[in-house]
Amino acid sequence: MRAEDNRKITETGPGTPAGDWMRLYWQPAALTEELETERPVVPVRLLGEDLVLFRNDAGELGLIDRRCAHRGADLALGRLEDGGLRCYFHGWLFGTAGNCLDTPAEPEDSQLRAKVRIRSYPVVERNGIVWAYLGDGEPPELPALDCFTAPDAYTFAFKGYLDCNWLQALEVGIDPAHASYLHRFEEDDNTGDSYGKQFRGASLGTDLPMTKILREYGRPEILNARTEYGQRIVALRKLDKDGLDGSSTHVRITHQVFPHGITIPMSATIAITQWHVPIDDFSCYWYAMFTSLDAPVDRATMRAQRLDGITLPDYKPVRNRANNYLFDFHEQRTQTYTGLGKDINVHDQMAVEGQGRIYDRSRERLSRSDRAIITFRRMALKAIDTVAAGGHPDTLLMDTADVESRGPIPLDGIGPTGEWETYWAESIADLRKASPWASDLRAALATGPAGVPGSPVEPDRSQLPDAYGRD
Numbered sequence: 155m156r157a158e159d160n161r162k163i164t165e166t167g168p169g170t171p172a173g174d175w176m177r178l179y180w181q182p183a184a185l186t187e188e189l190e191t192e193r194p195v196v197p198v199r200l201l202g203e204d205l206v207l208f209r210n211d212a213g214e215l216g217l218i219d220r221r222c223a224h225r226g227a228d229l230a231l232g233r234l235e236d237g238g239l240r241c242y243f244h245g246w247l248f249g250t251a252g253n254c255l256d257t258p259a260e261p262e263d264s265q266l267r268a269k270v271r272i273r274s275y276p277v278v279e280r281n282g283i284v285w286a287y288l289g290d291g292e293p294p295e296l297p298a299l300d301c302f303t304a305p306d307a308y309t310f311a312f313k314g315y316l317d318c319n320w321l322q323a324l325e326v327g328i329d330p331a332h333a334s335y336l337h338r339f340e341e342d343d344n345t346g347d348s349y350g351k352q353f354r355g356a357s358l359g360t361d362l363p364m365t366k367i368l369r370e371y372g373r374p375e376i377l378n379a380r381t382e383y384g385q386r387i388v389a390l391r392k393l394d395k396d397g398l399d400g401s402s403t404h405v406r407i408t409h410q411v412f413p414h415g416i417t418i419p420m421s422a423t424i425a426i427t428q429w430h431v432p433i434d435d436f437s438c439y440w441y442a443m444f445t446s447l448d449a450p451v452d453r454a455t456m457r458a459q460r461l462d463g464i465t466l467p468d469y470k471p472v473r474n475r476a477n478n479y480l481f482d483f484h485e486q487r488t489q490t491y492t493g494l495g496k497d498i499n500v501h502d503q504m505a506v507e508g509q510g511r512i513y514d515r516s517r518e519r520l521s522r523s524d525r526a527i528i529t530f531r532r533m534a535l536k537a538i539d540t541v542a543a544g545g546h547p548d549t550l551l552m553d554t555a556d557v558e559s560r561g562p563i564p565l566d567g568i569g570p571t572g573e574w575e576t577y578w579a580e581s582i583a584d585l586r587k588a589s590p591w592a593s594d595l596r597a598a599l600a601t602g603p604a605g606v607p608g609s610p611v612e613p614d615r616s617q618l619p620d621a622y623g624r625d
C-alpha cells in the first residue's frame with residue numbers, strides 16, 4: 155500500500171478525508187451502563203474530538219463539546235443541574251442541544267446567552283449503546299440490521315479499549331485464517347460450558363468442538379463477495395482427517411459491515427456485531443452487540459465474564475502493552491498459541507497492538523488469506539474519494555430495510571461438501587423461523603456465488619503490484 159493511501163484510510167480526525175466519510179455513519183459513543191451512575195456525565199473522545207455525554211434530570215441525553223464555550227474549562231467536571239451541564243468556572247449552563255441557558259456572571263439584562271452555542275451532536279440510545287452522529291445536517295436512521303432491530307432483552311452490549319488505530323482492529327475481524335493460529339487451544343473444553351464465549355462451543359448441528367476444527371484445519375478456503383453493507387466472507391474447511399471422509403465441510407460465514415463493523419457467530423443462535431470506532435488515530439474502542447435469535451440473553455453472566463478482564467471506567471484490558479500482556483511462556487508451549495490465556499479478545503488485542511499504534515501498511519507482504527482485507531481497503535478508499543468529490547458511497551445503507559441487509563446472518567456449521575450455499579440458505583431459514591422476534595423478517599435466502607445474489611466472488615489480488623488500483 156502506498157504510504158499516502160495508508161494515511162488516507164487510517165486518519166479520521168475532523169476535516170480529514172476518512173473523517174468526512176466516517177462521519178456519514180452513526181458512531182457508538184458510550185455504553186448505556188456508563189450513564190447508570192449517580193452523576194451521569196461521561197467524557198467521550200470520538201474520532202479525535204473531545205466531547206462530554208450527559209443525561210439531564212429530565213432523562214434527555216446531550217453530547218456537547220468538552221471545552222466550555224466561554225473560556226474553555228473542562229465540562230466533564232461540570233455541575234449537572236437545572237436541565238443541563240453547568241461550567242464550574244463562571245457558571246454558564248448548556249442544554250442537551252448545545253444551547254446556552256444561563257450566564258449568571260453577566261448583568262441581569264444581558265442577551266449574551268441567546269448568542270452563545272456550544273458544539274453538540276445528535277445521539278440515540280439503542281440496545282445498550284449510545285450512538286452519536288458527528289456528520290453535517292440531518293442524521294439518517296440507524297440501519298435495519300438485526301443488532302438494532304432486536305428487542306432489548308435479546309441483546310447485550312459491551313466494549314473494550316485497543317491501543318492502536320481502528321483499521322487494525324477491524325482487519326483482524328475479516329481475516330478467517332488467523333483463528334486457526336492466534337486462537338488455537340491445544341485442548342478442547344467441555345462445549346456444554348461455552349455460554350457467552352467465542353470459539354468454545356460446538357458447530358451447529360454437531361458435537362465437534364470449534365476449537366478442534368480450527369486447530370486441525372489451518373488452511374481454509376476463503377471466498378468473499380461484495381454486498382450492500384460491505385462483504386460476506388465464507389471460510390470452508392473440508393473435514394477429511396481423523397477418520398472423516400471429506401463428505402462434510404465446516405462452513406463459517408461472517409460479514410464486514412461499513413464503516414468499521416463485523417458480524418460473526420458466537421454460537422448457533424447468538425451473533426456478535428462488533429464496531430471498531432476511532433477514539434483518535436492511535437486508539438479505538440470495540441463495541442460488541444450480542445444478538446440472540448431464540449431467547450433473551452443472560453446479561454449478568456455475560457457481563458461478569460467480561461468485567462474480569464478489564465478495568466473501569468475506561469474498559470482498558472488488564473493485560474496490556476505495559477505488562478507484556480502477562481505473557482506465559484509455559485502456557486504458550488503446552489496450552490495456547492499465544493500464552494495469553496483463553497480470552498480470545500486478548501489474543502486479538504495483542505495481535506493488533508503488536509502491529510504498532512498506526513500500522514505502516516507500506517511494509518507488509520500480503521497473502522491469499524488477506525483477500526477480504528484487500529477488498530475492504532479498496533471499497534473504503536473508493537468511498538473516501540467519492541465523499542471527497544461530493545458524492546455518496548455505495549455502502550451507505552443507513553435507512554434501508556432491504557432484504558440483504560437483514561441480519562446480516564452469520565453461521566458456523568457443518569454441511570455437505572460442495573453444497574455450502576444450499577446448506578447456508580436452509581440453516582438460516584430454520585434459525586429465523588424459530589425466532590420469536592425475527593421470524594417475520596425477510597432473510598437473505600437467495601444465493602449466488604459466495605451466497606450473494608448478483609455478486610461475483612472477489613478475485614485474489616494479493617500478488618498484484620497494485621492491489622488497490624481503483625475500480
Ligand code: FES
Nearest residue numbers: 222224225241244
Ligand atoms: S469557562 Fe466556562 S463559564 Fe467561564
Ligand SMILES: [Fe+2]
Nearest residue numbers: 326333337502
Ligand atoms: Fe480473532
